[in-house]
Amino acid sequence: MNRVRLVFSGSGGQGVITAAIILAEAAVMYDGKNATQSQSYGAAARGGGTRSDIIISDQEINFPEVRQPNVLVCLTQDAYNTYSSIVRPGGLLLTDTKFVKTTKKVDARQVELPLFEEVMAKIGKPVVFNICVLGALVGITEVIRPKSVMSAVADRVPRDFLELNNEALDLGFTLGAESQ
């Protein structure tokens, strides 16, 4: 794919931004691509809604905002309600079953995965939820090479927690790949 536009959305504490950064970073550092990542700041950072835009491309990227994402991730109901309409026709809309009830009709492939529940069941640490989401995304799409994401996670995460994060990544990847 020449240019992928993604929007990650959710709430303050979910690590949405971190996931977005890791994804874009992986694309740049390990896949030799260009990428931009941006986010909405402000009161949102205090537990309110959060959104991050990512563009990944072989070419130069100028305008960094995403109007119609190829890939939309919504991790809260609010996020889903606000953003589900903007997904590009034919795009992908990934949600977590615990947090989002997909009600609207959306002209996109909707993938609903029980990521949070699986994380709690298999790993028991809610903090790696976002990494699991990332894994799922990579499992579903070919935005980026799974190995690149693993390397990017390794760069970001304190050594002690790497194992845990890799588990989450794998878990997400498997769930994502299975949903195909």
Place this chain on the structure above:
Amino acid sequence: MNRVRLVFSGSGGQGVITAAIILAEAAVMYDGKNATQSQSYGAAARGGGTRSDIIISDQEINFPEVRQPNVLVCLTQDAYNTYSSIVRPGGLLLTDTKFVKTTKKVDARQVELPLFEEVMAKIGKPVVFNICVLGALVGITEVIRPKSVMSAVADRVPRDFLELNNEALDLGFTLGAESQ
């Protein structure tokens, strides 16, 4: 006279500025004239040289600086050396004999009066020297009505010191008038 330009010069402690203000104020408040008074500020205020420009006129006064004074008063040797050359040809140059030795040839009427010595002899208070100078000036020229200056002095000077100042004014006036 339609427009008189005066420069008062001397050193910081001599009350040169006050004299200039009183003169201009008298012209405005009691003679119904227009007047401007301006002065050089800065380090000069700390014992250095001091200069004040006064213009008195029946008309509106725009440019407030004096290039060639009709009347130049110099109360220190420094002031004399610096300014004596700018007096308007045919103008008046008033100096005090204690402080200034008139050396240069000047194309103006030079009046030298022993004002400081007389003040010390007759009144004994150096602080009224400037008022005495003012008196002399009024005695020599018709820049302004003597009564107006008296009124202006009365406006400015604390009641307790009025008597003293009037004495100084009279003293100067007499010396000035006698020099005619």
Place this chain on the structure above:
Amino acid sequence: MAVKDYLRERYFPHMWCPGCGHGTILNSLIRAVEELQLHKNEIVMVSGIGCSARISGYVDFHSLHTIHGRALTFATGVKLSQPRLKVLVPMGDGDALAIGGNHFIHAARRNIDITAIVMNNRIYGMTGGQFSPLSGPGVKATTAPFTTIDDNFDVVELATAAGASFVARSTAFHVKETTEILKKAIMHKGFSVVELLSQCPTHYGRKNKEGDAASMLDLQKSGTAKIGSKALEKNPALTPRGIFVDTDKPEYCEEYDKIIAHATKENIS
């Protein structure tokens, strides 16, 4: 009036993070105002910029949300021009004592009748966790990745030396004490300073491994002691709480009224 009547409920839930001590201070403060039965129209709250400063948006007083560090100077204008108003000035630690330090000591020096409340979370919350002049040495912050080397002010000592006539300290944990102190501070004639230890779990807590809001409150409990208490005597390293200064000194607006009386009289004669 009920406590809620002092709030602008329309803007709730407020913008502070879960467990932020500033919310508790707001809680204690409106109870003080309620217990004093003050009229809402006679109170002006002036704040600067910071998480703490947002408090002025939530109270149903005349409210003035100004610029960073200058709240006390706006407040001085309000108070001197209209001395009948009660003026409350809550400030963050950075707001009050970093950029605002000069206004703090000068308002204290003038002893103008304003109630200054320092909501001290030892961090710049709003900008994301930089250290403040109240952090003290050995603290982690985004601008002190190797821990801070700066010593901190003691607000009580500084306010006292600068001339404040009422100086007190409590914490977000000691809510009843805080309300009582605030009541006295508000009614005090002159410049009163109330330092209230607050917690920022989001930045300070996280960076300095102090756990969640509740454990940070536990630290406020265990790390402080009332002045005159046995606990403090035994362990002088504890931070003292209580009222440190409560004196009678000429108040600025009253003194100014005398100047007016004098000037207008002089004018007539």
Place this chain on the structure above:
Amino acid sequence: MAVKDYLRERYFPHMWCPGCGHGTILNSLIRAVEELQLHKNEIVMVSGIGCSARISGYVDFHSLHTIHGRALTFATGVKLSQPRLKVLVPMGDGDALAIGGNHFIHAARRNIDITAIVMNNRIYGMTGGQFSPLSGPGVKATTAPFTTIDDNFDVVELATAAGASFVARSTAFHVKETTEILKKAIMHKGFSVVELLSQCPTHYGRKNKEGDAASMLDLQKSGTAKIGSKALEKNPALTPRGIFVDTDKPEYCEEYDKIIAHATKENIS
């Protein structure tokens, strides 16, 4: 080196009025530097704006005449970037404690190795005689035609509360004492504050009927007493002179060097 070698004689006579105490303070200061045998190239004098601030033009050190109230912040930049230099910061009372008050308390808090000298004539000399935060109540000034109502700071108390590790006071009258105190202050490692009472006969003296410079110096003599002296014990209303604080505390530049040591090590590992 002779005392005069520390002066830029080319700019003399200086710009101060006859009898201005600031000249005497310059006199005492260069004697302190001379007695300490300091190299002129190792001294930086940083000043703000005011009559007092002009002192930096007259000394043959590296000299930095800055903007009103901010001298200590420029000095902080000089010192932290080049800690081997001795940094002297003479300031007027307005310069140091009106507009500059915040920088004063923060430099004290950091305990950065700078010598701050407050040339306190209780008036804004340079701008023609407005009152200052050190004037105190009941003083006549051009902006207080009906006398001041503002209380004054006590520089010693404020500096102490803010964290200065050396705090002292003397006067333009007590020239030998001043030189001795300045010597100690300059050699002290950490932030040192020396308040020196000075006289402005031109504005303060004239407005407040204190007579000429000599009589103002007489007042400095009769109005002060050494700490620990009988005179002070008998009359506590006198202004105490002497060294109030002289303690050993971590100095900012040294602490920063530890951070560098730590960071560069961490970097390698």
Place this chain on the structure above:
Amino acid sequence: MSENIRFIQGNEACVEGAIYAGIDFFAGYPITPSTEIAEHLARRLPETGGKFIQMEDEIASMCAIIGASLTGKKVMTATSGPGFSLKQEAIGYACMTEIPCVIANVQRGGPSTGNPTHVSQGDINQARWGTHGDHSIIALTASNHQDVFNMTVDAFNMAETYRTPVVLLFDEVVGHMREKLVIPEEGEVEIVSRLRTSLGKGVDYHPYLPREDGRLPMSDFGGEHKYNVTGLFHDMWGFPSNNPKTVNELLRHLVDKIENNVRSITRYKEHFLEDAEYIMVSYGSSARSAIHLAKNRRAKGEKIGVLELQSIWPFPTEMVREKCANAKAVLVVEMNMGQVTAQVKAAVRKPNRVFLANRIDGKLITPADIKRLLRVIQGRGV
């Protein structure tokens, strides 16, 4: 001695204007050459029951007057160059919150500490652009004491009318020189006070909801209506908002309420302007030299006049274009590197016929200085 005549400094004329306009509150910090404004108000305000406070610095002074204005007072501060720089953040706050206030800047030589006791007109553009972020501002000036008085009254009137800070841009010569001032009788000059809301207790008051005419009635702090004031972008309640629509509307309102009223705000004087072939555009003390020159030259039959600006911001572009339409050349006489010159060039049809006659050495520009340049422009050599 007439009661209404004074022989005073320009700074005192400004004080008289402020008193006439009804000033209640002044906060300041001394600085040359504006200090006399504070000094005179320190006496005059308590005499009239008003308040004067000397603050710890210029920032505090600016903030204090904003606070006082909110209680319904007419307020002012005064400063010069360095102090004006320090006030910029708070001036922006007053713009954003639409709080009436007057700031006198008696200009001195800059940049930096510069030349405190000498004349300059170097802060013209700073008055317009000194604070961060887009906004508009009103700035007035004057060349003689009667006008200093009038413009000061106007400044208060405009601040109250448009709910905005108004800058008085005087200069050292005008501030320090003494000349005559005739104080008008009470009622002779119109005095404007802010529009106050007529809404009573219990009725919802929207502090930041402009009426149809663009004006926002105020309510005094301490009065019936409790509302919020913030320097953040805000909605009609004064509560912070970063809703793009709200932000856009507020910023446009702040700019429009001034730029759309440029005709009502514009103040100027014509001196020998009809039939003038050479027009000097000037303001402040440099205008005195220009007028002096024009008088002299007119006496010799030269067709030369002066357009004296008394309002600088919003710049009276159309008025200047109209007045200069028939000039062979326009000389902008000012004591800076051409700050108003750039505005005049942008205004007129032939910018290449606009010339700068300036002096930047701390001395008042003289009629002779201007004449020299005039001769060059006329092709008559120097």
Place this chain on the structure above:
Amino acid sequence: MSENIRFIQGNEACVEGAIYAGIDFFAGYPITPSTEIAEHLARRLPETGGKFIQMEDEIASMCAIIGASLTGKKVMTATSGPGFSLKQEAIGYACMTEIPCVIANVQRGGPSTGNPTHVSQGDINQARWGTHGDHSIIALTASNHQDVFNMTVDAFNMAETYRTPVVLLFDEVVGHMREKLVIPEEGEVEIVSRLRTSLGKGVDYHPYLPREDGRLPMSDFGGEHKYNVTGLFHDMWGFPSNNPKTVNELLRHLVDKIENNVRSITRYKEHFLEDAEYIMVSYGSSARSAIHLAKNRRAKGEKIGVLELQSIWPFPTEMVREKCANAKAVLVVEMNMGQVTAQVKAAVRKPNRVFLANRIDGKLITPADIKRLLRVIQGRGV
């Protein structure tokens, strides 16, 4: 993972540029959206033996870097709107005393506290005119991280070359967005250090006597030469003077050393500019939208290009005039009320063919926004 590639925020790219340029000293006070510059330097500086200090406010920060620069260090501070206003007095001091320093202003919505987390380009004119008194200044900007890096290096180089404060005018989008940065090898980009006097001990050094080429060699505080530095007008010794000749010469020197070097200072980029009938002039993040639009339209055969400004002050008047000479219309794309637009109008031959495409609501202007205006100008409706 290549050592030299980073995926970072623009603020961090600025830090990398500063490190590459050889920064020794940073003093700052946090403020959104510039804070990350301080935060990253707090770690990076001690790692390289440099000094980072968090001061009590922005004024103190600005003054501290000036002090540090005098000891021979390369220095910088960073801030946003309100902090930039506070620094103005001290920036003027650095202009007057000719002390090299770099000030990054990551712009946010203004005026006042405004819209701290949203984008704006409202401080363009403030960078030029924010401090009192006449003077000149250099201001650079960038639209992407590689350029943020390069312009930061340039800023240090120019500060050292011209002995002047240099302002980096970034904006919130550029500052906060993450994208790729490739850090050049050592030596790949030229690094300039200040000219130091070659005079030895005992020889009279005149700190403020310009050489024939207008440059003033410096001497570090703590070195052999003891001299005076003052913000007052000063003579060649650095001693205060208000001699009119001295004042005049110094002020002209301060202006000339920058304005006369506009060609060397000018930085810009052309995107599809040859044969362009419609030219978008833009800078910072808004240039990204302009380039995006130009690319799209070029693909459709429309003759449209972008002139991207990277130096704003001194304004590259002649360059802009040349580049826009053949354009049917010029659209200035910026996020303010037309601050650069006014400069472009003054530069080009047909000012009435210059249009403003702006957005001031805190949102990044979009290619669609610009296109809408373009269609109107082309007479093709909306």
Place this chain on the structure above:
Amino acid sequence: MARQKLKEILINRDWCKGCGICVHFCPTKVLELDGKEKSTAVRPEDCICCRMCELRCPDLAIEVLIEEDGNE
């Protein structure tokens, strides 16, 4: 002082942010966070009406309504 009896613990779920302060400091463990991370009174019968939860809640989300014996 009249002995106090709980009428009701009102918790405003729109305001509660689940910080857990009330839970942690309730002397009789009356409160708990539910699945949506909101405080709920799970053991109201144990409440001793100390009102500390109400006074400490940073979100002003709790109101402890008390019946005062006999008193209105």
Place this chain on the structure above:
Amino acid sequence: MARQKLKEILINRDWCKGCGICVHFCPTKVLELDGKEKSTAVRPEDCICCRMCELRCPDLAIEVLIEEDGNE
């Protein structure tokens, strides 16, 4: 300490501003202001070499030169 004997009191008349401080505080009334308001040593023989005039002069106009008995 060697007993001190006056060599000369140097007064820089260009620097002296006539403030009278040296005159007022000289313990033995050695100094006076002359007709030009400059300090002069009128009774040098009375000088006890205390150097207070030198140390207090705000204009650094005085230097007290001392012969030290026998010592260089």
